[in-house]
Amino acid sequence: MSSRGLRSRQSSGVSRIRDDQITDLVSKLQLLIPQLRRGRSHKVSASKVLQETRNYIRSLHREVEDLSHRLSELLASTDIDNDQAAIIRSLLM
Amino acid sequence: MHLPHSTLKQEFVKKWIMGLQRCKFSNNNMSIFERKKAIKLSADTAMASARKGLTCWSRALISNPDRPVPTTTRRASLACKKIVKRSRRIRRTAKCGAARKRQITRSIAQCLVRKRTQILKSLIPGGEFMNEVCLIEETLDYITSLRVQVDVMRSLASASVRASEPHN
Numbered sequence: 001m002s003s004r005g006l007r008s009r010q011s012s013g014v015s016r017i018r019d020d021q022i023t024d025l026v027s028k029l030q031l032l033i034p035q036l037r038r039g040r041s042h043k044v045s046a047s048k049v050l051q052e053t054r055n056y057i058r059s060l061h062r063e064v065e066d067l068s069h070r071l072s073e074l075l076a077s078t079d080i081d082n083d084q085a086a087i088i089r090s091l092l093m
Numbered sequence: 094m095h096l097p098h099s100t101l102k103q104e105f106v107k108k109w110i111m112g113l114q115r116c117k118f119s120n121n122n123m124s125i126f127e128r129k130k131a132i133k134l135s136a137d138t139a140m141a142s143a144r145k146g147l148t149c150w151s152r153a154l155i156s157n158p159d160r161p162v163p164t165t166t167r168r169a170s171l172a173c174k175k176i177v178k179r180s181r182r183i184r185r186t187a188k189c190g191a192a193r194k195r196q197i198t199r200s201i202a203q204c205l206v207r208k209r210t211q212i213l214k215s216l217i218p219g220g221e222f223m224n225e226v227c228l229i230e231e232t233l234d235y236i237t238s239l240r241v242q243v244d245v246m247r248s249l250a251s252a253s254v255r256a257s258e259p260h261n
Contacts, residue, residue, distance in 0.1 A: 018226060022206065025229040032236050047202065050209035053232060057216045060239040064133065067246040072128035074253040080114045092106045092248050 022046070029053055101143055101241045109139035109245065134158055140242045141218075149227070150235045153219025 026046045030036050035052045036044055080088065096104075112135030118128060137158050144151035179201070210228055214220035217231050 019203070021226050022229065025226065025233065026206075028233055029229065029236075032233065045202070047205040047209055050206065050213065053236075054209070054212050054216060057213075057232075057236065057239070060236070060243055061216075063243050064136065064239070064246065067243065067250055068129045068133040068136065069125075070250050071132050071246065071253070072125050074250060074257065075113075075118050075132070076125075076128070077119055079117055079119045080110070082114075085110045085114055088249065088252075089106055089110050091252055092110075092245055093103055 026050070096237075098237070098241065101238065102245060104143035105139050105238075105241050106245055108142055109136055112136075112139055136242055136246060140238050143241075144234070144238065148231060148234050149223060150218045150220070150231045151238075157218070 023046065026049050030044060030049050033049065033052045033056050035056065036049060078084075113132070116128075116131045116135065117123075123131075137154055141151040141154040141158075146152055207225070210225050213228055213232055214223070217223070217228060217235055220228055220231070223231060
């Protein structure tokens, strides 16, 4: 039936648009991941980019855990009052 | 929707300091583990609220900040290995025409991308509810926010170390 042919053409059109979107987004990801940015101008496969993305996010999560631990030791006995908060804010901005 | 690093950083610092002020660290009954949890919670909440409800991951993180981060599913990595083995086998049998080969390689590549995107679902807050395109968009935003968070926490840690050193 002609409608079936139209539907399959439409769905392949939609999936092509989606694939293009994904390719575009993956290339943006490649710019963010430090592992993939170092002097590499040649194309990296989408699968590799996503793999490195996963590793990068995990390493960022680990760093946050580690830093939270260090800060819990450093901030052990101090409550932050308003004056200290202002100082810290200006330090970190 | 993507904010520059400096704007995001200012929002995060403002909100994180506010959150930290509410923590009563001098309460001696707190264990180091509880303090660490409080610090991480305030950092995650600040990171998420700095996005002002504009992204899915930030809304998911605020509503569920204590979600455990699962490790890779074994099934996903096994499936990937099978696909790669299959693609090697197909390349060896030169009986397929060039066009068919291209089609197979393309669908294998798509399959791999799909598998890898699945893994991202478990890493991005709220990821399990997102389609592929949304997931990668959210990942881009989440990574920029995570970098700000790490950057600021590192600065505070090194500033605290310097402040606690005795002046010579």
